[in-house]
Amino acid sequence: MKKHLLLSTILSLTLAGGAWAANNPETGEALSDNANFSYWLLDSIATLDPQLIETVDDSDVARQLFEGLYTEGPTGDLIPAGALGYDVSDDKMTYTFHLRPEAKWSNGDPVTAADYVYAWERLVDPATASSYAWYMELMQIENATAVIAGEKPPTELGVKAIDDLTLEVKLITPLPYFVKMTVHGSVLPVHKATIDAFGQKWTDPGNLVSNGAYTLTVHKPGEKAVVTRNPMYWDNANTMMETGTFLTVNDNSIALTRYEAGELDTVGIPSGMYPQLKADRPDEAFSAPRACTYYYLLNMDTAKGPAALQDVNVRQALSMAVDRNIITDKILQSGQIPAYTLTPAAMAGFTVPDVPMAAMTQEERTAEAKRLLEAAGYTADNPLKLTLNYNTDEGHKKMAVAVQQFYKAVGVELTLNNNEWKVHSDLMHSHDYEMARSAWCGDYNEASTFLDLFTSSSGFNDVAYVNADYDKLMADAKTMEDPQANYTAAEQILAKDMPIIPIYHYTSSRMLKTDIKGYPSMNVFGNWYLKELYRVAQ
Amino acid sequence: MLSFIAKRLLVAIPTLLILIVSSALLMHAAPGGPFTGERKLPAEVLANLNAKYGLDQPLWMQIWTYLKDLIFHFDFGPSFKYKDRTVNDIIAQGFPITLKYGFWSFVVATVLGITAGVWASIRQNTWVDYLVLGVAIFGAVLPGFVLAPILVLVFTLWLRWLPGGGWEDGQWQYLVMPVIALSTGYVASIARIMRSSMLEVLTSNHVRTARAKGLPESVVIWRHVMKPAMLPLVSYLGPVFVGMVTGSVVIDMYFSTGGIGRSFVDSALNRDYSVMLGITILVGALTILFNLLVDILYAWIDPKIRY
Numbered sequence: 001m002k003k004h005l006l007l008s009t010i011l012s013l014t015l016a017g018g019a020w021a022a023n024n025p026e027t028g029e030a031l032s033d034n035a036n037f038s039y040w041l042l043d044s045i046a047t048l049d050p051q052l053i054e055t056v057d058d059s060d061v062a063r064q065l066f067e068g069l070y071t072e073g074p075t076g077d078l079i080p081a082g083a084l085g086y087d088v089s090d091d092k093m094t095y096t097f098h099l100r101p102e103a104k105w106s107n108g109d110p111v112t113a114a115d116y117v118y119a120w121e122r123l124v125d126p127a128t129a130s131s132y133a134w135y136m137e138l139m140q141i142e143n144a145t146a147v148i149a150g151e152k153p154p155t156e157l158g159v160k161a162i163d164d165l166t167l168e169v170k171l172i173t174p175l176p177y178f179v180k181m182t183v184h185g186s187v188l189p190v191h192k193a194t195i196d197a198f199g200q201k202w203t204d205p206g207n208l209v210s211n212g213a214y215t216l217t218v219h220k221p222g223e224k225a226v227v228t229r230n231p232m233y234w235d236n237a238n239t240m241m242e243t244g245t246f247l248t249v250n251d252n253s254i255a256l257t258r259y260e261a262g263e264l265d266t267v268g269i270p271s272g273m274y275p276q277l278k279a280d281r282p283d284e285a286f287s288a289p290r291a292c293t294y295y296y297l298l299n300m301d302t303a304k305g306p307a308a309l310q311d312v313n314v315r316q317a318l319s320m321a322v323d324r325n326i327i328t329d330k331i332l333q334s335g336q337i338p339a340y341t342l343t344p345a346a347m348a349g350f351t352v353p354d355v356p357m358a359a360m361t362q363e364e365r366t367a368e369a370k371r372l373l374e375a376a377g378y379t380a381d382n383p384l385k386l387t388l389n390y391n392t393d394e395g396h397k398k399m400a401v402a403v404q405q406f407y408k409a410v411g412v413e414l415t416l417n418n419n420e421w422k423v424h425s426d427l428m429h430s431h432d433y434e435m436a437r438s439a440w441c442g443d444y445n446e447a448s449t450f451l452d453l454f455t456s457s458s459g460f461n462d463v464a465y466v467n468a469d470y471d472k473l474m475a476d477a478k479t480m481e482d483p484q485a486n487y488t489a490a491e492q493i494l495a496k497d498m499p500i501i502p503i504y505h506y507t508s509s510r511m512l513k514t515d516i517k518g519y520p521s522m523n524v525f526g527n528w529y530l531k532e533l534y535r536v537a538q
Numbered sequence: 539m540l541s542f543i544a545k546r547l548l549v550a551i552p553t554l555l556i557l558i559v560s561s562a563l564l565m566h567a568a569p570g571g572p573f574t575g576e577r578k579l580p581a582e583v584l585a586n587l588n589a590k591y592g593l594d595q596p597l598w599m600q601i602w603t604y605l606k607d608l609i610f611h612f613d614f615g616p617s618f619k620y621k622d623r624t625v626n627d628i629i630a631q632g633f634p635i636t637l638k639y640g641f642w643s644f645v646v647a648t649v650l651g652i653t654a655g656v657w658a659s660i661r662q663n664t665w666v667d668y669l670v671l672g673v674a675i676f677g678a679v680l681p682g683f684v685l686a687p688i689l690v691l692v693f694t695l696w697l698r699w700l701p702g703g704g705w706e707d708g709q710w711q712y713l714v715m716p717v718i719a720l721s722t723g724y725v726a727s728i729a730r731i732m733r734s735s736m737l738e739v740l741t742s743n744h745v746r747t748a749r750a751k752g753l754p755e756s757v758v759i760w761r762h763v764m765k766p767a768m769l770p771l772v773s774y775l776g777p778v779f780v781g782m783v784t785g786s787v788v789i790d791m792y793f794s795t796g797g798i799g800r801s802f803v804d805s806a807l808n809r810d811y812s813v814m815l816g817i818t819i820l821v822g823a824l825t826i827l828f829n830l831l832v833d834i835l836y837a838w839i840d841p842k843i844r845y
Contacts, residue, residue, distance in 0.1 A: 044796070047621040054575075129590035131573060133583045149582040203622045221623070221631060222796030223705050249703060250791040250800065254690055258702035261694045422570025422809055429578040438576070459580050 024517075024534055025238055032515060032535040035242035040255045040267045044222040044248045048203040050188035051123045051130050056526065059185040061246055064227050064530045065210040066188035069097055069116070069167075070179060072527045074520035076348045076445045078179060082111060082189065082211070083167075092174030092479075097167040104232040105191050106215045113161035115189040115211075121147075121154040123186055132186040134459075135443065139181050140478075142170040174479050177446040180348075183527065184443060213239050213531035222248055227530070240534035256511070265516050265535075269509040271395050274334040277511065284511045287335035289346035291442035291524040292506035293450065295339070296322075296388065296403075300499055301431040301464035308376075308384055309434070315498040317372035318386075318435075320357060320365040321410045322403055324503060331398050334509040339502035341491045343450040346505070346524040350447040353488040355495035369410045380411055387415045390437040391424035399503070400437070428462045438462065441506075445524065447487045448477060454499060465499035514538075539837070542845035543830065550826045555605075557822045558815060562601050565811050572618035572809045591618055604815070614819075615812035619804070625816035632798035633820065636785030638708045639716040639795065644782045646717055647724035648775065654725070655732025660759060662737060670729055677726030686719045686792035703794035716789045724778060731774055735767040742766075765839055772839065776832035780824045784817070 022031045041057040050062050069083040083097040103111035122128050124136050124147040136144040142158025158170030171178060181187075191209040198207045208216045213235065214227035225246040229239055247263065249255040252270040259267040269277055269285065278285040298315050299305030308314050324338030340358040343350055357365060378384040388403065390396040397418065404414045414435075419427065427433045440460075442449035452458055455474050456466040473490045477483035494500070508526055512519055518533045573579060573587050588594040592603060607613040614625035623631075658670035693715060694702035706712050739745060740763055748762045749755075785799025798817055805813035837843045 044620075044800075046619050049622060052621045126586040126589070129583075129586040131575075131579055131583060131587060133586070134580050137580075145582075148580075148586065150586075200616075200622060200624070220705065220796055221620070221628075222790065222800060223794050247704065248794050248796075250794070251687070254687055254703065254792050257687070257690050257695050261698070261702050263694075263702050420807065422568070422574050422807070425574045425576060425578075426570040429574070440576075459578055462578065 022240070024240065024536075029517070029534075030537040031240060032537045034535055035240065036245055037241050037243075037516065037530060037533055037535070038245045038247060038263060038265045040259070040264050041246050041248045042250065042252070042255075042268075045219065045225060045246075048208070048216065048219070050185055050190055051119060051128055051132070053185050054131055060526075060528070061225055061227070062185055062188065063212070063527065064214040064244055065208070065212045065216055066185075066190070067103075067212040068184075068188045069099075069182040071529060072183045072445070072523065072525070074522050076524060078183070082116075083182075086179065092176075093171045095169045095171070095178060096162070097169070099165040099167060100234060101165055102234045103211060104234065105209050105211050106230045106232050107191075107194075107209045108232055109191070109193075109209075110164065111189060111211045112164040113167040114164070115191065116167050116187075117159050117161050118192045119189045120159045120187060121157050122190065124148050124157055125154040126150050130186065135181075135184060135186050138443070139178060139187075140171040140173045140175045142172055176479070176481055176483075177444065177448070180446060181444045183445075213529070214244060217243075224248060233531075235531065239531045241530055244530045259511055266510055266512045266519065269334065269511060272331075272333055274509045281511070283514050285509065286512065286521050287507045287509040288521050289337065289344060289524055290506040290508045290526065291344055291346055291445065291449075292439060293339055293342055293344055294437075294439045294503045294506065295342070296501040296503065297428065297433070297436045297438050297463045298499055298501065299431055299433055299435070299463055304431040305464065306386065306434045308378075308386070311376050312497060313372040313376045314378075314384065315501075317369040317376070317410065318407070318412070319498050319501040320360075320369040320372070321406050321412070322501060322503060323362050323366075323406050325362065326406075327399055327402060328504050331402060332395070332504065335507045337505040337507070339504050340495065342454075342494055342500070342502055343447045343487070343491065344442075344505040344524070347442065347447045347450070348445040349484070350487065351484060353491045355492060357495065366406075366410060373410060373412070378411065383411050383413050385413045385415070386434045387417050388435040388437070389417045389419060389424055389427060389433045391421045392418060396437050431462065431464060436462070438500075439506075442525070448474065448483070451477075451487060451490050454494065463499045465497070467493060467497060469493060470497075539834075539845055543834070546826075546830050546833075550823070553826060554819065554822055558605065558608075558819060559601060561815055561818045562597075562604070562811070565806075565809070565814055566597055568809065570809055572811065574809070591616065604812070608819075614816035617805075617810055617813050619808045619810045619813070625812045628801055628813055629798060629816055629820060632785070632796060632801055635705055635708065635795050636790075636797035636799055637783045639713060639720065639789065639797070640779075640783035640785065642713060643717045643720040643724070644775075644779050647721040647728055647778075647782075650721070651725045651728025652732050652771070654729040656736055656759070656764070658729065658733045659736035659740065660755075667733075670733065674726040674729045677722045678730070680722065682719050682723065682786065682788035683792070685722060686715070686788055689715045689719055690792065703792070705795045712793075712795075716793045716795060719792070720782060720786055720789050724782070727774070728771065731771050732767065735770045736763060739763045739767045768839055769836065772832055772835050776828040777825065780821065780828050784821045784824060 043057050045058055045061060046055060047053055047058060048062055050066055053059055053062055067081045070078045071081040073079050082100055082103055084100050085098050087096045099113055105111060123130050124133050124144050133148045143152050143156045146152040147154050147157050160168045162168050194209040195202045201207055205216045205219050213230055213233045215230045217228040218226035227244045229242050255267045256270060258264050274287060298309050300309055328336040328338050340355050341352055345352045388400055390400050400416050407414045428436050451474055453460045454465050455471045470490055470493045473486045477486040515535050515538050517536055520528050573584060592600055616624050617628060654670045658667045661667050690702050693700040700711050700714055704712055745762055748758045785797040787799045787803040789795060790797045790800030801813060802817045837845060
């Protein structure tokens, strides 16, 4: 309250004076006259409808417009936003969220539990045909699967408005990290009356009604979008940036030039340029872990995959022969972390387990790879021949060429097969490949977002990997308060069976202007909220 | 003449139909679909998507529905990728942008190209000729994706004269770099075509006669050389104009103009069938129209041609 008073006093004083100069209400730092933050988007915005969003770029914009039950702090901690708190039943299968009474939509309507119910039902409604509908199944919400399959109406979804400010959610499994999953963009509330009135056009500037700290004022597809402070937002008094500008620049190098020209406040660093930029401008360049892992798939499909990959020794050898340090230090050069296991260390509450391969030197690994291949019957006269598929991208190509060389050293002949993205994905999903490049970025801040991929029932298990012990560990982990022991065991099984070759864990390397403060550079999902950002006077 | 135009317009209808059907067949023959991604979608989610966009229908049915909507409602269908917009929206928003920078690029390219070509031809084998040829070869081999970043570097970062990209409803500051980047290659080609065509006409009998009559050189060039020398250029300029006003992926990518050039290439990569078809039809229709215009221009320039 004191904070609000202070800010409003400052605001009224400065407005009366006719000049815009304010201070950060918490730190007291003097703020710049320039209260716009300019952010780079690689692609044009495909949609701003939370239930239809599929890309990181779109989520970056939507996160400023809409506010869900919880937001995420710089280190992944949950911050009450649309919800003040929640109760959970003894069987941990019913969550009751208490909504913030002062929350309003930008048109002045109160944000009610019915808005959440509407949005969540909308996500699974077959008529919406959201490609993220499965997220609600992942959240273990009652009847999600049946609604998506069209067997039950959306109103049967296990989510109910008890009253305007009480939202009840019923789960089918006591999922310990359920609340963490509410940060995701697909479960943000939307304003029903607006959607009913405008249909597909509801996200146009002027139509769009939002409940976040900002409203959409400009959207020129392929060029830019502008969001402007929402005076109806419950915490508007503490919002410091007046506007956010999202510029679409399809080329990273051009984006960097425009950053240097002062048109952008932050930009991703083009591949391979991090060391130079860090040396030149250490205050602006940074690199931080991201919740993503890059790996090669080894097709274990008995009908479609190569016979050689059925042999665990061969799979081990193929993994050992890859010199991760050369890839991270010489090719990528942005602080990426060599990976010997699937889940990144950056995931909240997760400790990377010890696996034997990580402790070996590369010389030892290469020697062991040779030995294993020989034991499997592959020699100089009878070399192992495999094909690696990758999708069109300079970075993937460089790595594939490097891996080809690593394999040559152990007597494996690797043929590279480049395809455009859709063809590559199609071949992967239909198991028509031998080895394929792939990667995964977590959906929520918990290790299962990675480890669930390779259960035998997972739709994302493109390697046809089946291990009953692994499945059981992951199924049991769903209800455990502290599932780390199961995750450790699961990672060790993966490291032993080696259905995939983990190569590196991602980092996000960016340039950020020194006068921008509050940017959560350590957030492993890159989730940032414009309302937390401010620009200091320099 | 009128019956010629009417006939050509009538022929355009089956041409466009063949274009639509063959493009649709080709698109669907390409592996992957609009909803193929890193994550294989659960079967029921994919089924809902296919049902929403009519992709669960047999292909002939999809094409038939598309044609019906197009002909009776002028509806180019929904975009599978840009879910807030229809194909009509995408074209209505992007085409005026490409039309504007394309038109100005065309004007710049033809004016500069013709001037340079004429100048080089009447000063054949002098330094002027060599300079024009040299610049023309340089311009022709310098691809847009090299020129565009150089322009941004020079005009935005070093000189700070122009914004590094964006459109802002086509204000001149935002138009300069796209026009330079798009027109440079064409200036070069037009100059070369014009030069060789001029040289050919300059040595023809009617020009010798005109000179023998004692006409001043400027009159010879203007009245007797320029017009016939334009013929090969005109047939080149028709498709060039269409190519320019329907956008360039390089311009849209590097200058964030929001034009349809980028949408066209993206639609192919995204398997966004309806966007791809919509822009194909637009390009096809414009090509037919401008080829017709070229033929009409021919008749006007060359009295020997009669339809």
